[in-house]
Amino acid sequence: MRIFAALSVLWVLAGLPLTGQESSELPFYLPTPDGWRTETIPFPLDFAPELDYEGLEELRFSPGMFIEMKVDFWSYAFVWWVPEDTVLDAERLQTDLEIYFRGLTRAVAETREFDPGEPDFEVQLSSVESSPPDQASWEGTVRTFDVFTTRRPIRLRTRIDILRCPEQGRLAAFFQFSPQPARNRIWEVMEDMRQGFRCEP
Numbered sequence: 255m256r257i258f259a260a261l262s263v264l265w266v267l268a269g270l271p272l273t274g275q276e277s278s279e280l281p282f283y284l285p286t287p288d289g290w291r292t293e294t295i296p297f298p299l300d301f302a303p304e305l306d307y308e309g310l311e312e313l314r315f316s317p318g319m320f321i322e323m324k325v326d327f328w329s330y331a332f333v334w335w336v337p338e339d340t341v342l343d344a345e346r347l348q349t350d351l352e353i354y355f356r357g358l359t360r361a362v363a364e365t366r367e368f369d370p371g372e373p374d375f376e377v378q379l380s381s382v383e384s385s386p387p388d389q390a391s392w393e394g395t396v397r398t399f400d401v402f403t404t405r406r407p408i409r410l411r412t413r414i415d416i417l418r419c420p421e422q423g424r425l426a427a428f429f430q431f432s433p434q435p436a437r438n439r440i441w442e443v444m445e446d447m448r449q450g451f452r453c454e455p
Contacts, residue, residue, distance in 0.1 A: 280312060282419070282426060284333055285450040287443055289317040297336075302357035305350055309336040309424070314447060316440065320402050328400065328408060329432035329440045331447055338423050342416055344392055347427075348377040351412075355398040362401045373399035373407055379414070390416040396431065408433060413441075419453035426451060 279294075286292055292314055297307040313332040318324025336342075352375045363370045379394035396410040410431045417426040428451060430444040 280455055281422065281424075282312075282333070282335060283450075283452040283455055284312055284314070285447055286314060287316075287447065291315040291317075291319075297334075299354075299357070301361035302354050304353050304357075307334065307336045307340065309334065311335075316443075322403050325434065325438065326440050327403075327433065328410060329434065329444070331428065331430045331444045333451070334425075334427040334429070336425050336427065338418065338420065338425050340425055342390075342425065342427055344379045344381065347392065347414060348379055351377040351396060355396065359399045359401045366401075368401070368405070370399055370401055370405070375399070377412075379412075382413075388418060411436065413444075415448060417448075417451060417453075422453050424453070426453070 292312070295311045295313070297305065297309050297311065299305055299311065311332050311334055314330060316326035316329040318326040319328060319330055321327060356375045359370055359373065359375075374397055376397040377394065379392040382391035382393055392412075392414045394412055396412050398408060398410065400406055400408040410433050413430040415428045417428060419426055428448050430441070430448070432438070432440050432444070434440050
């Protein structure tokens with residue numbers, strides 16, 4: 255079986271290098287801030303096979319992602335690189351993220367022989383009216399479970415931007431997550447990452 259994202263994240267916790275495609279092999283360009291770790295995972299994701307997409311997920315983990323006392327705790331971003339005819343509206347994204355976090359929690363709990371019980375997973379999104387005409391964006395919250403560090407529920411802020419790459423026949427859905435308030439600098443770091451995204455390698 256292919257090593258899935260949950261196990262890759264466990265390698266991060268252990269300080270081991272991640273496997274997967276190198277960033278230079280990606281079909282697009284996504285910058286990596288200093289100290290952040292990367293991982294590339296093809297769809298379907300082993301921990302969430304219900305997400306029936308064709309393409310890949312490219313992740314960026316902040317240095318303090320799994321250190322509770324760090325300001326960038328549980329702060330990370332990823333891109334879903336999917337066909338351009340994929341319909342990603344608020345309803346579908348809310349459902350997809352609930353599936354994503356539920357599957358991730360279940361998979362990591364199994365590898366750690368830990369029973370998380372029946373945690374609540376809820377995603378709420380609102381459209382960002384100031385988005386450019388050719389770009390759909392949402393902001394909201396994700397209620398999920400920190401199965402990695404605290405083993406407690408956690409609420410994350412999220413920002414999602416759908417970036418179009420017509421020459422490649424693709425959509426790039428850029429996701430940002432952090433429990434920090436909007437004014438915290440971690441959001442500037444992730445926004446710089448989004449601004450640096452390019453459809454070409």
